Structures are given as structure tokens and as C-alpha cells.
Amino acid sequence: AAQPFPADAPASAALLERARAVVPGGVNSPVRAYGSVGGTPRFIARGEGPYVVDADGRRYVDLVCSWGPMILGHGHPQVREAVAGAAAEGFSFGMPTEREVLLAEEIVSRVEPVERVRLVSSGTEATMSAIRLARGYTGRSVVVKFAGCYHGHVDALLASAGSGVATFGLPDSPGVPASAAAETIVLPYNDLAAVERAFAERGSEIAAVITEAAPGNMGVVPPAPGFTEGLRRITAEHGALLVSDEVMTGFRASAAGWLGLEGVPASGAPDLFTFGKVMGGGFPAAAFGGRADVMAMLAPEGPVYQAGTLSGNPVAAAAGLATLRACTPEVYARLDVVADALTAAVTESFGRHGIAHRVQRVGSMFSVFFREGEVRDYDDARQQDAERFGRFFHAMLRRGVHLPPSCYEVWFVSAAHDDAAVEATVRAIEESAAEIA
Ligand code: PMP
Numbered sequence: 017a018a019q020p021f022p023a024d025a026p027a028s029a030a031l032l033e034r035a036r037a038v039v040p041g042g043v044n045s046p047v048r049a050y051g052s053v054g055g056t057p058r059f060i061a062r063g064e065g066p067y068v069v070d071a072d073g074r075r076y077v078d079l080v081c082s083w084g085p086m087i088l089g090h091g092h093p094q095v096r097e098a099v100a101g102a103a104a105e106g107f108s109f110g111m112p113t114e115r116e117v118l119l120a121e122e123i124v125s126r127v128e129p130v131e132r133v134r135l136v137s138s139g140t141e142a143t144m145s146a147i148r149l150a151r152g153y154t155g156r157s158v159v160v161k162f163a164g165c166y167h168g169h170v171d172a173l174l175a176s177a178g179s180g181v182a183t184f185g186l187p188d189s190p191g192v193p194a195s196a197a198a199e200t201i202v203l204p205y206n207d208l209a210a211v212e213r214a215f216a217e218r219g220s221e222i223a224a225v226i227t228e229a230a231p232g233n234m235g236v237v238p239p240a241p242g243f244t245e246g247l248r249r250i251t252a253e254h255g256a257l258l259v260s261d262e263v264m265t266g267f268r269a270s271a272a273g274w275l276g277l278e279g280v281p282a283s284g285a286p287d288l289f290t291f292g293k294v295m296g297g298g299f300p301a302a303a304f305g306g307r308a309d310v311m312a313m314l315a316p317e318g319p320v321y322q323a324g325t326l327s328g329n330p331v332a333a334a335a336g337l338a339t340l341r342a343c344t345p346e347v348y349a350r351l352d353v354v355a356d357a358l359t360a361a362v363t364e365s366f367g368r369h370g371i372a373h374r375v376q377r378v379g380s381m382f383s384v385f386f387r388e389g390e391v392r393d394y395d396d397a398r399q400q401d402a403e404r405f406g407r408f409f410h411a412m413l414r415r416g417v418h419l420p421p422s423c424y425e426v427w428f429v430s431a432a433h434d435d436a437a438v439e440a441t442v443r444a445i446e447e448s449a450a451e452i453a
Contacts, residue, residue, distance in 0.1 A: 020414040024056065027071035031059040053406040053421045058413075063090025066430060066437040068418060076418035077437045077444075081428035083420070084264055084293035087351070088342055089432020095297050098338035102331045109330065116328035119337045123295065123303060126272045126340075127262075129285035133305030134314060135328040139263035139292030140168025142304040143226065145322045146288045147172060149304070150224035150257040152320035153313050160214060160225040160256075162205040164234030164394025167226060167261050167290075171196040205237060205393040208246040219254035224288075226259040229274035232426045233264070234397040235383040236376040245281035252284060257310065260286035263302065264426070267294040267340060269379035271348060277379055297339030299332035347431040351380035354429040354438055358382070361442040368446075369453035372401065383426050397424065404452060411448035417441050 035042035043049045043057065050057045058070040066089050068078040081087070088095065102115065120133045136142050147170065151157055159172055167173040174188045175197040188197075201218070203210045205227075215222065225247055231237045244260075251258045262273040266289075270276035275285075287310055292302035305311060313320045326332075359375045362384050366373040374385040385391050386408075387400040405423035412419050417440070419427060433441075 021074050021416060023410065023414060025058055025070060025072050025074070027073075028059040029056045031071055032056060047420075047422060047425075050421045052402060052423070053409045055410060055413075057421070058418065065089040065091065065432040066434065074416070076413070076416050077433070077441050079417065079419050079427045079429065079441070081430050082293075082298055084268060084426070084428055085296055085298045085339075086428075087268055087294050087430055088297075088339060088347065089430040092339070092342060092432070094342050095335055095338045098334040099299075099331055102334035105330070107329075107331060108326060110325060113328065113330050113333070115330050115333040115337060119295070119301070119328070119333045119340075120303075120305075122337060122340050123291065123305065126267070127275055127289060127305075128272070129275070129280065129307070130289055130305040131308040132311035133291075133303050134311070134322065135333070136302050136304065136322075136324055137300040137326055137329070137332070138168065139261075139290065139302050140170055141324070142263065142290035142292055142302040143167040143173060143259075143261060144170040146259050146290050146304040147224065147226065148322065149310065149313060149320050150259060150288065152318075153310050154223045154255065154257060156221055156223040156256070157199050158201060158218060158221040158223060159199060160201045160203060160211070160222060162227055162231075162394075163202050164205055164237070164397055165226075165228045165231050165261070166233035167228070168263075172200050173226065175200040175202055204395065205231060205234075206240045206243055207393065208243060208250070211247065211250055215250055215254050215256075219256070222251075222254060222256045224257040224259050225251050226261060229260045229262045229265045229289075230269060230278075230378040230381070232378075232381055232383070233424065234394050235385050235391060235424050236378055236381055236426060237391055237393065237397065238376065238378050239278075240392065244278060244286075245283045248281045248286065249283040257287040259288045259290065261290045263290050263292035265378070265381065266291040267343060268351075269381055271343060271345075274378065294339060294343070295336045296332055297335035297337075299329070299335040300326070301329065301332040301336045348380070350431040350433075351429055354431075354433045355380040355382055357438045358427065358429065358441060358445070361445045365446045365449040369449045371404070371449055371453060380429055381426050384423075386423055407452045408448055411451045412444050415444035415447060417444045 032042045171192045265274040288306035290304045372388045
């Protein structure tokens with residue numbers, strides 16, 4: 017890496033102080049605050065391809081990529097043009113537009129089991145609405161989720177509870193009513209026997225199982241062979257729906273998300289899917305969709321209410337559509353090349369310097385656990401050296417590479433990460449590994 021940056025960031029520090037006076041914690045989403053790594057969160061002035069530039073004018077290789085959406089890098093020309101074109105025609109109408117049809121068609125054409133889709137504005141809204149729909153469709157109220165899977169800040173889905181089999185959820189956050197958490201069963205990921213037991217006990221009350229298609233919110237933890245298939249089989253046997261959350265994996269893990277990599281399970285496809293991030297191209301657009309007969313329960317066709325003033329917003333839809341259309345096979349090939357280079361660098365440098373590590377990956381989505389051995393669930397993921405990750409994060413930051421500020425997150429790459437950005441990152445990994453060894 018070029019001249020390392022100093023550890024302090026005066027312009028960001030000044031902005032953080034002002035922000036704290038008017039915004040809780042100075043940030044609009046908690047993980048931005050560098051809570052687990054310490055130090056001053058960098059305030060970003062602009063993005064350029066694979067880089068972000070902070071308020072002090074320092075340029076970093078961006079491995080946050082807005083937590084997933086910026087799969088093409090910052091300021092992609094086709095997306096900029098589409099956004100400018102849409103904005104010139106109007107910002108929002110609250111009446112239907114052609115772009116919403118085009119975006120829905122694009123999603124339906126890519127993800128085969130998705131027959132109907134509704135657009136919303138965030139991943140949280142997508143999962144919240146999918147859960148309501150599943151409850152409305154089945155007439156049941158209990159939802160099964162897996163520890164370590166994040167589905168947005170939906171009351172019923174914030175419960176994550178401790179380890180153990182068929183743990184009944186306790187609220188993870190004040191403000192989530194115990195009654196909401198009581199309708200949630202939290203199970204260990206990759207443990208089909210636990211799912212069997214929960215259904216044996218309460219199968220007739222369970223509306224849905226929701227799972228990250230391939231979890232990326234406890235670090236990357238791929239479903240064990242047969243896990244997704246088992247979920248589909250068990251839910252079908254008990255008349256419950258299976259909701260596959262592809263907010264992170266959708267259009268990133270492959271052109272058709274995780275489903276495109278794993279294929280439709282032999283036991284059948286999930287009933288509902290949720291999407292976000294890439295399909296909004298950096299704007300607030302997300303979606304849920306699936307079986308036509310289930311989606312037909314939604315208002316105005318059916319009785320399950322769901323709505324949004326800005327749903328299908330024309331500028332956001334234009335950005336999402338342009339992004340998906342620009343996601344060519346070459347883009348996915350480039351993401352793989354970048355992920356190959358960075359995972360190889362971590363393996364080599366951490367190995368050379370004797371740093372315990374484990375790299376896990378689905379498609380171009382990967383994360384680095386600061387521990388040895390396979391990570392199969394949240395309990396495994398939590399057994400890592402978070403303090404050492406914090407030192408690594410700051411060593412990388414001083415060398416001009418911005419990692420996600422938590423050891424539980426995917427290192428997001430983009431097709432704009434060119435050889436120069438990759439080489440700078442590889443050098444920073446080697447130097448930072450030497451520093452923290
Ligand atoms: N589901 C998954 C799998 C996610 O990764 C996220 C966000 N990280 C969400 C849902 C929530 O999306 P949003 O932040 O847009 O509400």
C-alpha cells in the first residue's frame with residue numbers, strides 16, 4: 017500500500033460530533049458506528065468505482081459496497097444514466113409506472129419459482145411482509161428462524177436466543193414485545209433434527225420457516241448439503257411455508273442468487289423469496305415474491321394488507337433495473353476473480369504469520385473468521401477472536417482498505433475492483449497480517 021494513513025480522521029471526527037448532537041449515536045444504522053472495532057467511523061464524501069473517499073480526502077478500497085448493493089462499484093455509467101433519465105421524468109407519482117413492470121419481469125425471469133413479485137423499499141419491509149403473508153395464507157402465527165440469521169429489524173425476527181434445541185425466543189431488543197418474540201422459535205442453523213423436533217411439537221401452529229438462502233450475517237455459513245431440501249420437505253409435510261431470504265445473496269451469489277447456485281431442491285422450491293440490496297442498485301428498492309396462489313392473498317387481490325407510498329419508486333426502479341441488466345456473465349466472472357484473489361491472499365498471509373483463520377464462501381460472497389475449523393452455525397461463528405479482527409480492521413484502514421467494521425460480515429466485492437484495487441488490497445492484507453501476528 018502507498019503511504020499509510022494516520023489512525024485519526026479529523027474531518028470525520030468533527031462530523032461525528034455534530035451528528036451525535038442530532039442523531040442517536042451519530043449514525044442512521046448501528047453497524048456504521050464502528051461499535052465493535054472502535055475508532056472514528058469514516059464519513060464518506062463520494063465513491064469512485066472500487067473506492068470511497070472520506071471527509072479527510074483519503075481514498076480507500078471499498079469492501080463494504082454499501083453492504084451489498086454496489087455490485088458494479090460506485091457511479092457505474094449505465095446506472096447513472098438510467099437514474100438521471102428517470103429523475104428527469106419525475107421523482108414519484110404514487111401511480112403505477114412501466115418501470116415497475118420491467119423490474120418485476122426481470123426478477124421473475126431470473127428466479128424460476130417466483131411467479132409474482134411485489135416491490136417495497138427495504139429488505140426489512142420485504143421480510144416483514146412475507147411473514148404477514150405467510151401468516152395470512154396459513155392462518156397460523158408461529159415463525160421459525162435460525163440463530164445468527166438476520167432478516168432486518170422486524171419485531172418477530174429480532175429474536176435470536178441462545179444455543180440449544182428448539183429454544184423459544186426471547187426479545188433481543190427492548191421494545192420488541194414478549195408476545196411478538198413468543199411467536200418466534202429460534203433454532204440452530206444447519207440442524208435439521210432441531211427443525212424436526214420443533215415441528216413435532218408445534219407443527220400445526222407454524223406458519224413459516226424463514227432462512228437466509230445462504231447466511232451471510234454471521235459471516236458466510238453455507239447450508240450443509242441437504243439442509244435446504246430438508247427444510248422444504250418438513251415445511252411441506254406440516255403445511256407451513258418456506259421463505260428464502262435472498263436479500264443479500266439475490267443477484268450476487270449468481271445471476272439467480274443462491275437458488276441459481278444450489279438449484280431448486282429435489283423436495284421442491286421455497287414458497288416465498290425476499291430480495292433487496294443489488295436489485296435496488298444503491299437506491300431503496302426491495303421485493304418479496306413467490307407462488308402465484310400465495311401472492312394472490314395480497315391486497316387488492318386478496319385480504320392481506322400491504323402497501324407503500326414510495327413502493328416501486330421510479331428512480332429506484334430505474335437504478336435497480338439498470339444494475340440487473342448490467343450484471344452480465346462477465347460481471348459475475350470478475351466478482352469470482354476478485355474473490356479468488358482476496359481469499360487466496362488471506363489464506364497465504366494469515367498462514368504465513370500464524371493467524372488462526374477460516375475463510376468460507378458462497379459464489380463471490382466470502383468472509384474471514386478469526387478462528388480455525390469449519391463454522392456451521394452461530395455458536396461456531398461466535399467463537400472467534402473479535403479483538404484481533406479489530407486490530408486487523410484498523411491496520412487495513414491505515415493502509416487504505418475499508419473492510420466491513422465487524423468480524424461477522426461479508427467482505428463485499430464489486431466488478432469495478434480492478435487489478436490495481438485488488439493488488440493494493442493483497443499488499444495491505446500481507447502487511448496487516450504481519451502487523452497483528
Ligand atoms: N435480510 C438479509 C439477509 C439481510 O442481509 C438484510 C440486510 N443486511 C435484510 C434482510 C434487511 O435489509 P434492509 O437493511 O434493507 O432492511
